Amino acid sequence: MDKVLIVDDEKSFLLSLHDGLSKHKEKFEVLCADNGREAIDILRTTKVNLLLTDLKMPEMNGFEILAWVLRYQPKLSVIVMSAFGTPEIEERAEAMNALQFLNKPLDLETVESAIFEGLSTGTNSFIRGITLATFLQLMHVERKTCTLTVTSAGKCGHLYLFAGELVNAEIGDISGIEAALSIIGWDNAEIVMCSVCERRENVINFSMEHLLMEAFRAIDEANHGIKANKQLKSIVNGSDRDCCKTAATQGEEVGADHINTSTDGNNAKTSALENDSEQNHLTTPKGVQMMEEKMEVLKKIKGFIAAGAFSADGEIMAEVSVSSTLRLAEVGALANDILLKAQEETDIMGVGRGSMVHIVAPKANLLMRCLNENTDFHNSEAGRAHIHMLVVLEADANVALAKMQLEKVILDIAEEVR
Template sequence: MHTVLIVDDETRLLQSIEAGLASYNDRFDVLTAVNGREAIEIFQREKIDLLVTDLRMPVMDGFELLTHVSVVYPFLPSIVMTAFATPEIEEKINNTGISKLLEKPVEFERLAEAILDGLQQEGKEGSIAGFSLANFLQLLSLEQKTCLLNVKNNHTDGYIYLEQGEIAAAIAGEIKGQEAFFKLLACDNIRITFRKLPQKKIVKMIDKPLMALLMEGMSRIDEAVQKSGVPSAPVVEVESSPATVQETSDVIPEQHHSGGEIMGKLEDTLGKLRDIEGFMAAGVFTPNGEMAGQVNVANLKLAEVGSLANDVLLKAQKATDVMNVGRGQVVHIEAPKAHIIARCLNEADDFSQSQAGKAHIHLIMLLAKDANLAMGKIKLESLIHEVAESFR
């Protein structure tokens, strides 16, 4: 249930607003305050999802309250009620980044409509659960996305704002900036939800590149685990020099199951990709190009395609080595009729080698030209670690 805080120094008006909004009590709860200072005290005790405030109030007026909220709760939608909507007032309000301005006297239906609109923050993309935040951010970075994410679990609720694929701001409770980002990165069992971008401009808090943030965040998690001696929650590793393809690798992981069992397990795992809109085929390959399992709904010659994709991945990794930017781990080929995505995962201590007991695989996926590419990449990244279990 959402909670809306309404601030006005006219107690009778507050009472009438509460009564007028009573028919919406199945959509949101209403709390009230008579000035900005009282509102801030409520913010400290309660989780507020939307603020409605008057401007002219004693003790602390609406402008001071909005300024405080824009700094401490930069992603909170806000609505202003005022009987003095002059151009100067409107300009001053806009500088605080409010979502909507309503002139007094406010009709209850119009106010309710504005509140419901402000609470409708979830984007069309919906929610994603059970996925590594680090990997998800890397996918958004690849797509150079500008978006606002709500990251939460049972103990933490925060936001991460990306601008053109780079982290620009983060907040977790009262913590802001890089420290908030590191706190969210360390959370387990998270749910990631896309939120609509607020009309107000989000102040940039973070300048460090995403990969540098991820590396520092993972380093902090490792240090915390070593100090506590307690294993951390499962976190997908972020590699500064991703896995490479070894052209002459002949190291094969020790098998603890029969080939039939492994093949069946691989096909069951790969079958989860069928839900992707526009999915055509996917296959698992060894570093030297031998196919270990596949799901093929488009009757493609996947063994040949996979072998060629392996070659492309190898050349791309060699090229990134020459460029001195670290070894690449993903190749995306956009062809006239399909997308071909090749992903390398190497758990060896030396990413240029295969190592017994550690997975070194290539996962190749083909999607139709008009497929849901973003969801395809997300699912591919999520499943590759599940596939790797059969190769350790």
């Protein structure tokens, strides 16, 4: 018979659940614990099929129970009784089979439904096991301050959380956001918690929601295995333009996850940078210097090759590069054509004009981003930016970090236009 372990320090609530669920005693057995230590003792000695736990408890709290489960019984089905977080993360968590949450106060019917769903082997919506990303999600919701030591496949890293936000991360000599995104993406992670945050300075400066969404997107990318047309390798090899044109006209496989269906609108034929006097200053020496300075941060990304800011017509305005052979102006013009074609196609699909294309080629990753703030993409408007940016990375580069930094840089440049 299946066994369900319920952990909560409110004994009256625990007893009422036990009594209410007793009518299902022929289907599953209910075990109870009013603190984390007792729960761990039960889990060590008894085969439990489903764990239902609160987070805030004395002695050993729910986070410590989850850390133990993640390490010793990672396939155990878990339900957490807690408030959740943003609707966007909840939707994404459900889509990826993350953790199931029940919002307190609870009624018996809700608990019964969740338990039967959790015990059902045929369900696809219930989450089986705990991931590091969902564990961090809980830490954020409950505003926890701690240090997490995370190990996976012989690797060891540290995550530092203060009031529920990730302020720093370390893997050997690597620190900050690059280390954080790497650790969050580890499979079969084991966690050891320390209740003290050993690094208080916030060097990441991205919200937990943003980091988790990037982690989810990176997992999606890996799962979908998006491939690019092999002819695109000529772009980073510097081979002839005609070959690159062929690749562009044939089109690339661009997954839905990589086309952000923004409805801001993007004009394939009208350059706001040429028509809007407020944006013309970007092409002045001072404007070019400003853009280059803002793009310098992209050089810190592992596997960075080059980045450029372009007009909506694909004309390069500023660039930073570590390559002496890459012809960024030419690559940008071709990538811009692909972006505009993708925008036209998504418009035809009825999902709005896409704002980013990610091309995965054998020797490089190309990220082409369009920021168009105009309400009518056919016309330029004073005080509104229309900028395209390209980032070229090595094949094994930290793409998730690059996307985050690209978004920040293009918004910073747009701020100079507004």
